[in-house]
Amino acid sequence: MLRVISPTGAVATREVPAPIFPEEFAGKSIHILDNTKHNARDLLSDLARRIEDAFGLGPSVIHRKDYAAVGASDEMLDDIASRADLVLVGTAD
Amino acid sequence: MTATYRPGDVVDLEIEAESVDQISWEYARRNWSDGLPVVPPTPNRVAEMLAGVSDPARVIGTMANRLGEATLEVIAANSVMAGCKPEFFPIVVAAVRAVCQEDFNLGSVQSTTHPVAPLVIVSGPIAKSVGMNSGSGCMGAGNLANATIGRALRLTMLNVGGGIAGTDDRATHGHPGKYSYCIAESESENPWAALHVEKGYSDDTSTVTVVPGEAPHNINNHVGTSGLHILSTIAKSICTLGTNNPFSIKKTEMWLILGPEHAATIAADGWSKDDIRIYLYEQARFPLSELKSIGGLWGMHSWPNWFEGFCDADRVPVIASPDRLGIVVAGGEGKHSVGIPSNGGSRSVTVPIDLML
Numbered sequence: 001m002l003r004v005i006s007p008t009g010a011v012a013t014r015e016v017p018a019p020i021f022p023e024e025f026a027g028k029s030i031h032i033l034d035n036t037k038h039n040a041r042d043l044l045s046d047l048a049r050r051i052e053d054a055f056g057l058g059p060s061v062i063h064r065k066d067y068a069a070v071g072a073s074d075e076m077l078d079d080i081a082s083r084a085d086l087v088l089v090g091t092a093d
Numbered sequence: 094m095t096a097t098y099r100p101g102d103v104v105d106l107e108i109e110a111e112s113v114d115q116i117s118w119e120y121a122r123r124n125w126s127d128g129l130p131v132v133p134p135t136p137n138r139v140a141e142m143l144a145g146v147s148d149p150a151r152v153i154g155t156m157a158n159r160l161g162e163a164t165l166e167v168i169a170a171n172s173v174m175a176g177c178k179p180e181f182f183p184i185v186v187a188a189v190r191a192v193c194q195e196d197f198n199l200g201s202v203q204s205t206t207h208p209v210a211p212l213v214i215v216s217g218p219i220a221k222s223v224g225m226n227s228g229s230g231c232m233g234a235g236n237l238a239n240a241t242i243g244r245a246l247r248l249t250m251l252n253v254g255g256g257i258a259g260t261d262d263r264a265t266h267g268h269p270g271k272y273s274y275c276i277a278e279s280e281s282e283n284p285w286a287a288l289h290v291e292k293g294y295s296d297d298t299s300t301v302t303v304v305p306g307e308a309p310h311n312i313n314n315h316v317g318t319s320g321l322h323i324l325s326t327i328a329k330s331i332c333t334l335g336t337n338n339p340f341s342i343k344k345t346e347m348w349l350i351l352g353p354e355h356a357a358t359i360a361a362d363g364w365s366k367d368d369i370r371i372y373l374y375e376q377a378r379f380p381l382s383e384l385k386s387i388g389g390l391w392g393m394h395s396w397p398n399w400f401e402g403f404c405d406a407d408r409v410p411v412i413a414s415p416d417r418l419g420i421v422v423a424g425g426e427g428k429h430s431v432g433i434p435s436n437g438g439s440r441s442v443t444v445p446i447d448l449m450l
Contacts, residue, residue, distance in 0.1 A: 002110045005134045006102040007125050007174060007252040009167035012160045036393050067341050067395035069201045069438020 025055035028085035033072060034064040035090055044088045051086075060088075100136040101150065101166055110135075124257050126174065127248060127272055134170035142169035142179050146450045153186055154193025157200035159255025163189050165450060168249055175245035180223050181238055185245040187301040187446040188213050192246070194442045198344075201438035202305050203256035206263050207337060209436035210270035211250075212306040212348070213243050214421055216288040217299025219446055220277035227277035229425025232309060232350075243275030246303075268308055276423050282353035283422040284360035291366070292443045299446045304348050304419065305439035307336065309431035314355065317428075320362035323355050324369060328376035330432055331411060334387065337437030338411040339379050340394040346441055347377075347412050348419040348433040355430045356422045370415035378408035 022028055030051060032044045041062065048060040063080060065072050072080075080087055108115050116133050120126040132138065143149050149166040156163050165186065172185050192199050192211055202209055215225055226236035234240065256262040258271075268274075278288050289300035310333070314326040331347055338345045349369075351359070359369065382405040385391050403409060411434075412418055419441060424430070435441070 002106045002108045002116065002133060003135060004104055004106060005100050005136060005139045005166065005170040006104050007134060007167060007170045007248065008161060009102065009164055009253050010162050012155045012162050036395075038393060067343065067438065068393065069205060069207075069337075069341060069436065070198065070344065071200070 022085055025051075025057055025086075027056075027058060029058045029083065030060040030086045030088060031080050031084035032060055032062045033080065033087060033089040034062055036065050036068045037090075040090050044090055048088055057086075100139065101164075103136065120174070125252055127244070127251060129272070131174040131248075132176055134173040138173045139166065139169045142172050142177070142182050144179060153190050156189075156193060156250065156254035158203050158261045159253065161253035161255065163193065163249060163253045167253055168245070171248040171252055172241075172245040175248050176237070176241040177245050178223070178237070178241075181242050181245070183446050183448050183450060184215060184219065184223070184242050184301060185249075186450060187444050188242070188246045188303060189249055191301055191303040191442040191444045192250070194444070196440040197303060197305065197442045198439040199250075199254065202436060203250065203254055204261055204263055205436060205438070206265045207436045208264060208266055208268040208307055209305050209439075210268040210274045211246060212270065212304040212433060213246060213275040214278060214288060214302040214304065215242075215275070215299065215446075216278040216302065216421075217294070217446070218297060219299035219448075221280060225277035227279040227282075227423045231276040231423050231425075232274070232431075239275045239277070240273050243270075243273030246275075247271055247273060270306070270308060274306070276350070279353060279422045279424070282356065284356055285366050285420075285422070288419075288421055289443070289445075294445060300443050301446055302419075302441055302443040304346070304433060304441045305436040306348060306433040307435070309350065309433055312430040312432055313428065315428040318358065320359035320364045323358055323430075324364070324372055325376070327430065327432065328373055331373065331434070332377040332379060334379070334383070334389060336411075336434040337390070338434050339384055339409050340388065340390040341437030342400070342410075342413045343395050343397060344435075344440060345412060345437055346417045346419060346435045347373075348421070348435070348441070349373075349430060350424065350433065351420065351422050351430045352424040352427055353422060354426065354428055366420050367415070369420060370418045373418055374410055374412060374415040377411045379411070381405050381407050381409050384409060
């Protein structure tokens with residue numbers, strides 16, 4: 001038996017209330033957070049269009065980060081949080 | 094007052110203590126290592142690493158992407174695993190503190206497809222006192238301090254930050270510096286101010302600078318006898334397509350590790366570090382038409398407003414301003430220097446090394 005100190009440590013956590021998922025999508029708006037990777041806008045826009053068609057949503061709104069390697073600004077996140085009913089995001093390439 | 098050390102999160106492994114090979118295999122199986130053999134961080138060894146530390150539970154930083162809390166105890170465990178001597182520990186702690194600063198954007202470094210690893214540059218008297226290598230082969234293998242300090246940071250990033258290849262670390266190829274990437278600045282061969290003095294610290298302070306760096310790109314000039322000749326080679330060498338520099342220029346930096354012989358020739362011709370920065374800012378440039386046609390990232394670029402005024406005949410720099418060029422002297426005999434582009438989403442960070450943890 002070998003007793004060692006764990007090299008991983010604890011994880012910092014905070015509680016975040018889960019948003020209430022809308023029961024009715026008609027008239028709601030989809031916002032897209034484009035991470036600026038090459039195909040992100042095309043992929044997410046096409047997905048948004050299909051959701052719009054399927055559930056009768058209003059036209060989607062696209063937000064574009066400054067650059068893929070940096071996070072969205074607080075202002076952008078606050079703006080999305082104040083206006084969006086549903087947000088589509090993607091990561092990686 | 095020194096508190097009595099009581100280990101926090103202990104794990105009992107079903108392994109005999111003397112089974113060195115099985116210990117390493119078990120650490121690899123648990124994704125607790127970089128794949129190389131580790132020194133088991135037993136409570137006694139961790140306590141020795143923490144000698145003099147007043148509060149082992151103190152959190153030095155929260156490490157993306159796992160959001161693990163890098164306490165002094167956990168950093169000590171990873172330092173033991175890396176093979177550090179206790180006198181290296183303050184340097185490792187400073188390096189962890191540095192990569193956790195917002196400017197370093199650790200989340201991007203840990204998860205990007207880009208081949209980036211933190212280059213640790215130690216500047217100041219501690220480098221010599223702990224036996225770091227700033228001379229021949231300083232970026233390669235063979236020096237205990239360079240190897241294990243860099244490795245301890247990387248193990249902490251793996252274990253606390255969760256930057257495990259193929260999971261949170263999405264690097265296409267990775268980077269050999271993800272095992273260890275650590276040098277000391279040359280004190281005796283540096284004709285200019287030391288890096289820590291440039292950053293505003295006193296002569297007797299020691300610092301760690303972490304650079305979000307690609308692997309070193311060779312810059313070979315064996316025949317130049319003037320500073321201008323060598324700097325002209327450097328200008329062409331650091332201006333290569335395939336890097337993120339000209340595209341994510343709001344954040345990018347370029348670092349130059351000048352070999353002592355190149356540095357001596359350049360300095361003898363009267364060039365200051367700022368002269369070098371201005372010259373390379375002006376000369377290390379891409380034709381805009383080239384970036385548009387074969388640059389590889391056109392359309393994904395993020396530029397300051399004034400860059401948008403460039404026309405096709407204009408030349409675009411590899412850094413947004415001369416001060417984004419870091420210059421350090423290190424290495425041994427020979428007519429080589431190296432250029433190190435950055436990852437695109439992060440800035441280098443310099444912090445002082447606190448000997449009283």
